[in-house]
Amino acid sequence: xxxxxxxxxxxxxxxxxxxxxxxxxxxxxxxxxxxxxxxxxxxxxxxxxxxxxxxxxxxxxxxxxxxxxxxxxxxxxxxxxxxxxxxxxxxxxxxxxxxxxxxxxxxxxxxxxxxxxxxxxxxxxxxxxxxxxxxxxxxxxxxxxxxxxxxxxxxxxxxxxxxxxxxxxxxxxxxxxxxxxxxxxxxxxxxxxxxxxxxxxxxxxxxxxxxxxxxxxxxxxxxxxxxxxxxxxxxxxxxxxxxxxxxxxxxxxxxxxxxxxxxxxxxxxxxxxxxxxxxxxxxxxxxxxxxxxxxxxxxxxxxxxxxxxxxxxxxxxxxxxxxxxxxxxxxxxxxxxxxxxxxxxxxxxxxxxxxxxxxxxxxxxxxxxxxxxxxxxxxxxxxxxxxxxxxxxxxxxxxxxxxxxx
Numbered sequence: 266x267x268x269x270x271x272x273x274x275x276x277x278x279x280x281x282x283x284x285x286x287x288x289x290x291x292x293x294x295x296x297x298x299x300x301x302x303x304x305x306x307x308x309x310x311x312x313x314x315x316x317x318x319x320x321x322x323x324x325x326x327x328x329x330x331x332x333x334x335x336x337x338x339x340x341x342x343x344x345x346x347x348x349x350x351x352x353x354x355x356x357x358x359x360x361x362x363x364x365x366x367x368x369x370x371x372x373x374x375x376x377x378x379x380x381x382x383x384x385x386x387x388x389x390x391x392x393x394x395x396x397x398x399x400x401x402x403x404x405x406x407x408x409x410x411x412x413x414x415x416x417x418x419x420x421x422x423x424x425x426x427x428x429x430x431x432x433x434x435x436x437x438x439x440x441x442x443x444x445x446x447x448x449x450x451x452x453x454x455x456x457x458x459x460x461x462x463x464x465x466x467x468x469x470x471x472x473x474x475x476x477x478x479x480x481x482x483x484x485x486x487x488x489x490x491x492x493x494x495x496x497x498x499x500x501x502x503x504x505x506x507x508x509x510x511x512x513x514x515x516x517x518x519x520x521x522x523x524x525x526x527x528x529x530x531x532x533x534x535x536x537x538x539x540x541x542x543x544x545x546x547x548x549x550x551x552x553x554x555x556x557x558x559x560x561x562x563x564x565x566x567x568x569x570x571x572x573x574x575x576x577x578x579x580x581x582x583x584x585x586x587x588x589x590x591x592x593x594x595x596x597x598x599x600x601x602x603x604x605x606x607x608x609x610x611x612x613x614x615x616x617x618x619x620x621x622x623x624x625x626x627x628x629x630x631x632x633x634x635x636x637x638x639x640x641x642x643x644x645x646x647x648x649x650x651x652x653x654x655x656x657x658x659x660x661x662x663x664x665x666x667x668x669x670x671x
Contacts, residue, residue, distance in 0.1 A: 287417075288418050295419060296426065325378070326382050346446070559584060562589065602637050625653065
């Protein structure tokens, strides 16, 4: 199978996965008025259904890295699709057979919310890891399918409820369950690029120390609250408070919100693709021949292999050579050069005490390279003291979410 076509199938399955996430998050609020009519569920209990959904998703988000580490992305993708189908089917049957219909709905929500939380964590990395250009545009297009799913779920659920009536509401989640059920089978065969193994990820405590991370977290909470308020309550508000019909309320509220959100994401994807293409063409037009050579090294053979593959994919394998080497054994060999290094920080690799010793050893080793230029990326504010020399210039920047000096 052609590689491009095969990755296209991966994208399609992931797009449908985001469509499924929109189904499980948005079909039930459209049915609130039916649940209130059939089972007499009050506003407070209806609000708790929303809480059960998103609290379960948040817990799943926290647990997902451990789940994925054990199963891999393919098995996790298959599992979350089947689980979503099971949860939707449970929403159709459990309220009818349990002593309290309300708790039947709650159990169903917990099942499909687990699937939604897992989808949220795995689908974006699956698209990001594909060997394609314009990753931000691809990511924006992926997330637009949540919006289209929300719009179609709103319209479809509204029309089905009109066709079946309030007492026939249980047929609706059963019909929606068919989509994740069949999409699960596609994940058995589409190619998935598994991530390179990581030694250790940054802890939440480390990330939370960053003001930038806290700012992004607050922005996500506010945007999520706005989206949930519109998706979960706009339909009932339009009917109960404004006195308009359910169809008009659904179309003017959650459906319109989803459509415009989706358009924004699609426009960004198209615009970013254009910018990416223009920047790439400009860079190629300005290519010049040079005798520049770079030599990279790491003491970990796996890191060397990853760097070699990255150089090959970037088209610079002829310019950049990578070898397994210890930076503390670097010699000048009588030529002028520049060192750029990003040594361990004492968080994921090595202990803080070992890192301080490493910085001191670097200072002793790199003195023999003078007059080479030495650039070091580090979060250590006392690096100059440990290194044994003052920097000619210090630049402040971020390595991910970690504030660093360069």
